[in-house]
Amino acid sequence: MEILNLKNDNQILLDDLNNNVNSFIELPYSEKIEILKKANQTYGINKIITFKGFDILKKLFFVFEYKILDENLNYDKIEFVYFDEFYKYVNGNIYENTCFFGYTFSNKEINSYKINLNKINFSSFTKDTIDNYSFDSVMNQKKDSYLDVNKFNNDLIQLICECDKIKLFKKLIRKINEFVDNNTDYSFKHNVFFSTILAKKGDSIKEDVIDYFCSNPSDDIIRFEDILFTYGKESAIKAIENYNKTNYYAKSTKLKKVGEFKRILSKYNDNNKYVDFSSFKEKTQIYLVSRNYIQEDCTSYAIQSFYFFNFNDLIKFVKGDLSCCDFSQLLVDNINFKNYKLGKYSKLPIDIKPIKYEIIKKYENDKFQIILRWFNKDNVLIIDKNIKFDFFFDFLYFLKNDLSNSDLLNCEGIENIKNISNINFNEIKVSSDIANKLGIETKKIDDKFLPSNFFENITKNELISFNTYIEKRDNIFKKENEFNISYVSDIHLEHRIQKNECKNNGDVQALLKRIVDNIINQDSDLTLICGDTANTVELFNMFVCFLKERVNKNAFITLGNHELWDLDELKINDIISIYKSIINSDKIKLVHNNLFYYDEFSSFKEITEYELQNMSIDKLIETTKNAELIIFGGIGFAGKNNDFNANSLIYKFAINREEEINESEKFYNLYKKVKSALFDKNVIIMTHMPFTDWSNDEEYVNKFVYVSGHNHRNFYYDDGIKRIYADNQIGYITKNVGIKNFFINSCYDWFSRYEDGVYEISKNDYIKFNSGKNIQLDFNRDLGSITMLKKHSYYMFFALVNNRLYLLDGGKIRKTNGHDIKYFYENMDKYIESINNNFLNFYNYEELVSNEIKRIGGSGKIHGCIVDIDFSDHIYVNPLDKSLTPYFAESIDSKHVYKNISSLLEYNCPEIFEKYKAILNDKNQTNNLIIYNNKNSNETIFVSSTEIYKNSNIMKTIQYLIVNNIIRIWSDDLISKRNNKLTLKNLNSFDNYDEEVENIKIESKYISKTPIVNQQNTKDTYINKISKITSNIEIIDYINSSKPVEYRCKICGNIWKERPDHFKDRHKYKCPKCDK
Structure with a gap:
């Protein structure tokens, strides 16, 4: 029996490859290629088949195989309709690594191919079951997964001890690089090493550290803060002087970095105050102390990092002070934290005693998934385990035929299973059509999920405005400084369920998923859902759960009058609280008499109803001064509508007419404050009821965008000044739910409240102004004051440099040719x-x-x-x-x-x-x-x-x-x-x-008669180019020069992706791991 001798003494029996596919799959990429090349050269074998069999869901035979194409390793799936084709392709090997679950061999096939049914695998590939996944076993698996990391850490500790005796800094560098090349990698390996070495060796390597910092600016191994806080101000000044002499970066980039160093240095003093934040990083099994150096106003201006391999060393370093810490990733129960100083920002390890167990079974993203979760007494997740399978038969075997409560709504072909007598389908989530084909009973749709009644006048509105509803605006495109906002209202899920003829809960859930997928527009920046989503809390909650699973950007929801129907025995504030608990999450927010603003840190912040009521207009202006977008809204109610209101039972019995008028008045008073303070901002007023139902005003605020629903009279108007969008009210009649979009400016004017004139402003104001205009600014000049000219909302900015006046062009300066400020101000209009x-x-x-x-x-x-x-x-x-x-x-x-x-x-x-x-x-x-x-x-x-x-x-x-x-x-x-x-x-x-x-x-x-940028031609050209530059790097995958290329280092085996220009400019055609 031939043996292939490979690197690292890895040996695989060629004649037995088909029996060791799991071993082959687990091999590194480079060894897989080497095996296949040797197998091809020696035996003419050009592929290795891993798994094969019959897929009952598709009713197709399949083969998975590794093959080398164009020097790259491909893993492909090949499918066959007929058994004969499949049999010939696998050369009759239908017993090893093969599964025929659900397939019945014909007598002709058995006789023709002499098939031994006793040797056929009809069950699964996996032999694992859910019984092997107890809480203890999953915890042990997690601990075992960090064995390599802990070995790396122990080896790193040993290396640091050895380096105590090394005097030459270059030798230290060489040691750590050799070590990293041959060990498990994690992102801050060098930083851990040098943080420890700087603390141990101190002044003995000072000159070398500064020299390395200046001559290797891209490494980020040693940071400016390390030099400043380890060696002091004079050494930091020397480092800046030497750094200025380097030619690694472009001049503008170097100026930016030096400017940042000087900014930190200017705030440094001999009595630096700092706050230590201690934490534990699970993936690296390392303790970290982030030392935040703070100014008088308690803002941080620099951070220095310290790393520790055990808890005792960390405690000694912070002198027992854990008043700011996060040890939530530390799974231990043997540390008594009461012995240390704790505070309100102390986040301690969670209780790891399991109280609640949860199992989720589903088919999603082309995978069968089993998710196991264990929670403690506080309902905090302790640990989870996600097991995935490609094949239904593995999923079924693992669960020991228990498919109860499985969500298989997205699984096509489940009806092809014939032998179902030993499968538990209790409470399974499948469509009514699939359930009928399988011959299993599922729970019929609940009557409360169907519409109970509706208003005839509203239906008439839908018919009258139907053309506006279906109208598209495909010829309007987002500009660079705009938000793309998608919106919908009046989804009325009960009517969608009826129109789509849902028969069981599986049908309902499948429909809700489709609706959510339609609503979550991937191109939009956020989504507005303006009320009347569902009549019942249960259906509304199901909708929001699917929304939370799929939303990847912010979504804002208002309630409508229909949301109050199911809770009409409660007070309005209690109803709002219930819906708020259902809705609010990181990405989804309830809008009800509150305000959200999107700030310069790219996150939404909330001003609650109580805060808004008690906030002065000046305070509201100041709070939202740098807001790029503001959303204010709520139900609005119909206090100003004398025809269609609470007396018409639009809320059922949740509120009466008097309460409705009071709610509208409350909302209108908040609106008045918003329009008085924020008339020059980018504001969206999202309500369920239209403007005329709750407002005393006759006029809309210029450039405010009003989004609403409720009356099913689809309407929109937008001339750039008056902006009304109420044209995506789904209503009662239509079957499907679509989404519409509008655009709103994403800029704000930092000086909008300034009158025309000439002003002295600060550098910080200038930066804020540009930030508000979404202008990227590199501004590292040390200027005192800046002169601003404002005229009819147009601006110019000037600065004195060496007593000469210059026009500011972002962070650059331009000559003014002897003109003074007066000249420019007088001629701005012309x-x-x-x-x-x-x-x-x-x-x-x-x-x-x-x-x-x-x-x-x-x-x-x-x-x-x-x-x-x-x-x-x-x-x-x-x-x-x-x-x-x-x-x-x-x-x-x-x-x-x-x-x-x-x-x-x-x-x-x-x-x-x-x-x-x-x-x-x-x-x-x-x-x-x-x-x-x-x-x-x-x-x-x-x-x-x-x-x-x-x-x-x-x-x-x-x-x-x-x-x-x-x-x-x-x-x-x-x-x-x-x-x-x-x-x-x-x-x-x-x-x-x-x-x-x-x-x-x-x-x-x-220069060419063939397409220069034809993909294959360009790929070949680039591969040839790299092969001429270096023999150490090979190209695995190439799309084009603007997309990341996948590279592999033949020396260390490292595989990474980056753009060709970055590979050239940043890494000089070398491996970023071993630098060869």
């Missing part, structure tokens, strides 16, 4: 008018191009004269003649220009090209990018010139005025010559550019 006359038409044209690109699935982002299709593919819009030049860019000096847009899409953006073709072939659709009867070409022109970026950079700076109302570049010529035509002279008139801008010229140098 300049703005001239810019709009010369450049606004061009920008509007770019927006048209952008929208067409978005329509076919591209990015459409505008920067300067360039509109992005995706990361690497762009359209250059010539500002002089508006011609469009499609090109693929590898870098700014390596571009490949295509004959037309269609050619670029076909050869480099296949998915977008399919949408483009669909429009081309649909006579009812138009797209301004399409040129009919135009032949595509794979010829490309190589352009190395960077001229286009000069024009583009000017246009990008001008766009800040058009889009953000900020003047960041100046031309005296444009004040005196206010014309409507954009010319080369206009572009060359900006005083603070050193070079003249030339018209665009394309070098007529054809």
